[in-house]
Amino acid sequence: MKAQSKVSMKISQLAKVTNVASKTIRYYEDIGLLPAAYRNDNGYREYGNNDIERLVFIRRCRELQIPLEQIKTLIVVQVDPKSSCQEVDALIEQQLDKVRKTIAELTLLEQTLHTLATSCPNDKVGDCQILKNLQQEKPS
Amino acid sequence: MKAQSKVSMKISQLAKVTNVASKTIRYYEDIGLLPAAYRNDNGYREYGNNDIERLVFIRRCRELQIPLEQIKTLIVVQVDPKSSCQEVDALIEQQLDKVRKTIAELTLLEQTLHTLATSCPNDKVGDCQILKNLQQEKPS
DNA sequence: ATAAACCTTCCAGTAACAGTAAGGTCAACG
DNA sequence: CGTTGACCTTACTGTTACTGGAAGGTTTAT
Secondary structure: OOOOOOOOEOHHHHHHHHOOOHHHHHHHHHOOOOOOOEEOOOOOEEEOHHHHHHHHHHHHHHHOOOOHHHHHHHHHHHHOOOOEOHHHHHHHHHHHHHHHHHHHHHHHHHHHHHHHHOOOOOOEHHHOHHHHHHOOOOOO | OOOOOOOOEOHHHHHHHHOOOHHHHHHHHHOOOOOOOEEOOOOOEEEOHHHHHHHHHHHHHHHOOOOHHHHHHHHHHHHOOOOEOHHHHHHHHHHHHHHHHHHHHHHHHHHHHHHHHOOOOOOEHHHOHHHHHHOOOOOO
């Protein structure tokens, strides 16, 4: 069992250790992704260890481009010990699908752009093959 | 010399032939990407051949994910016959760069997601490897 | 005392539209 | 002649995930 060390820090400290901007932390609180922070006497937000963990979790999910709304549901599942992690599996799988589809699309796009980029040997706009190509329907 | 056939159509017709939503066409006019359309007696917008070409050009650029602001500059270059097409070249090249960078990023992301997706053989949240992984810093 | 470096809330802006409301117009049908 | 349906108009809001800035309070150091 880990000792529950009682760290306490202000928002910019939390921002530094989690690598999430203060502004973003407040935003997450606004939209209910983070619980309302404890406030000390002067009204400043105070944070502890749990907040670090929660924020790191969120940041990791964001790095995987998981939308905030889905992170919300992940957190709900996470804190409920009797829920199955099928939902988590599904969400990650779905995210993977999305990323793969995007890669496929962008790869086609890369082809098109490359073809286009190498299509114009001229330097006057009147003769520009790029512009001419862009004026026509896709030859797909 | 091409005959300047005098077609005339309303916005939904233009939308159909160019495959750009009426709403989007109005939006393009609002932001100055399209010139203010001619209005007939009842105040409806009327369009001709030039508008088709211009819109197809814009759509093609959008398919290449070129931002509207850059399309604006492309159009300026396009209509000025004495400008060089270096700017066009550069823009396409730049777009290609961006796409390639995004592909690279997404490919890494795909790896991470794939590893994550196959990391959890359990079905209770308490043991879920996916969640555990997400709670930690990236092991990069 | 004052300046720097924090903190607070609130409002606006980003990109590229899509949705909706409220209302005007036009052609056809009965 | 009335009305229905399919258009058209403007204007406003919502989307996603923040970021920037204004205006003001607090704390710390000099």
